[in-house]
Amino acid sequence: MSRRMTVEQRLDKAVVDIMGNNKYVALSGVLMIGKRTVSDTVPTACTNGRDEMYGRDFVETLNDKELRFLVLHEVYHKLYRHLTTWRWMYKENPQAANQACDYVINQKLVDDNKDGFATMTGSLTVGCIDDKYRGWDSAMVYADLKKSAQDSGRGNGTSPDSGSGEGFDEHDWDGAEEMTEGEAEDLAREIDQAIRQGALVAGKMGSGGDRMFGDLLQPQQNWREVLREFVTSSCAGKDYSTWRRPNRRYIGSGYYMPSGISEKIGEIVVAPDMSGSIGQPEITRMLSEVKAISETVHPEAVRLLYWDTEVCADEKYEAHEIDTIIESTKPAGGGGTIVECVPEYMRQHKIEGQCAIVFTDGYIFGSWGDWNCPVLWVIVDNKQCNPPCGTAVHVTARSM
Numbered sequence: 001m002s003r004r005m006t007v008e009q010r011l012d013k014a015v016v017d018i019m020g021n022n023k024y025v026a027l028s029g030v031l032m033i034g035k036r037t038v039s040d041t042v043p044t045a046c047t048n049g050r051d052e053m054y055g056r057d058f059v060e061t062l063n064d065k066e067l068r069f070l071v072l073h074e075v076y077h078k079l080y081r082h083l084t085t086w087r088w089m090y091k092e093n094p095q096a097a098n099q100a101c102d103y104v105i106n107q108k109l110v111d112d113n114k115d116g117f118a119t120m121t122g123s124l125t126v127g128c129i130d131d132k133y134r135g136w137d138s139a140m141v142y143a144d145l146k147k148s149a150q151d152s153g154r155g156n157g158t159s160p161d162s163g164s165g166e167g168f169d170e171h172d173w174d175g176a177e178e179m180t181e182g183e184a185e186d187l188a189r190e191i192d193q194a195i196r197q198g199a200l201v202a203g204k205m206g207s208g209g210d211r212m213f214g215d216l217l218q219p220q221q222n223w224r225e226v227l228r229e230f231v232t233s234s235c236a237g238k239d240y241s242t243w244r245r246p247n248r249r250y251i252g253s254g255y256y257m258p259s260g261i262s263e264k265i266g267e268i269v270v271a272p273d274m275s276g277s278i279g280q281p282e283i284t285r286m287l288s289e290v291k292a293i294s295e296t297v298h299p300e301a302v303r304l305l306y307w308d309t310e311v312c313a314d315e316k317y318e319a320h321e322i323d324t325i326i327e328s329t330k331p332a333g334g335g336g337t338i339v340e341c342v343p344e345y346m347r348q349h350k351i352e353g354q355c356a357i358v359f360t361d362g363y364i365f366g367s368w369g370d371w372n373c374p375v376l377w378v379i380v381d382n383k384q385c386n387p388p389c390g391t392a393v394h395v396t397a398r399s400m
Contacts, residue, residue, distance in 0.1 A: 018068060029195070041055075044058045045168075065119040073102075073109065080101075100139070137381075223395045230355065235354050268299045271305045291326065304317075347372070356374070360377065360379065362385030371389060
């Protein structure tokens, strides 16, 4: 008479089954990251982005196909770095943030498992699923959930009328936030390495699993280089010319032309979006880079304009004060995203920026503004955004 498998043994078997499936061989490295435990107190299942916890009673209700779906669901939270990348959404609206992440994962898993290897059946049917969100990222789903709630008079609300589900697992956002900066950086590197190694193995096996990572394998623009080039080129003055330093814009065409030189570099305007999508760590890294660039171009001042639906704070740092910008700044704001308020504010207060750097998620309401100086849009976690004016560089929060 065979002995019934324990929950721990069934969980181990589910992981082995996933790793042995050609479709998911590329996930093998990510599956090995962190601890995987069974708990008598966890109601369903959850992850902090590194470790996974499964409720004993909940797993008992699942068959093998459903358990594989649950494990894949938790692993995809880790793969997409949901608990760190989208923390700003959780702080703004926890329920909508949870749903947004789940809609993305569940739709992908259902689409990828038409063969019945992993199924969203039984106790998992309460999960979030809607064909509408096929191919969307979590930020896009989150914005749609909020809009649907507002349109139906539920304030910031949660789920739209279409689709179904409140989620069958929990998300340990607090546990993710308790990681030290060093632990979070180590985890990000470990996941990135696992993704690339998994894609390489899958590619050699010809399983097609190397294509499952999509944008995660695409090279990211080096936003620091783009930012530095933008500022230095925007601040190239034309008080007089010199042949000692050729103009790089013409060298590629075979022409040797003088470059402009100016001893009068004006004000650099930095405008962070404070609607909730941009966190303090990202702002700090942005300002660190602006501070470093300022040592090269020597602007008269750096002006910070924090904004949401209006400019909420105006901080000006003269040349001799720029070194203190990170320690001294006091970000303000927190609701709405109407960027046209920034150039309007600059005109009203006669701020003549040499250039402007706007740091935003790109989910803009209204127009993109009428700018009287060159503008660089640093777009975070929104590759679909293409501003109609200025220059744009796309980055992910995890790459900053």
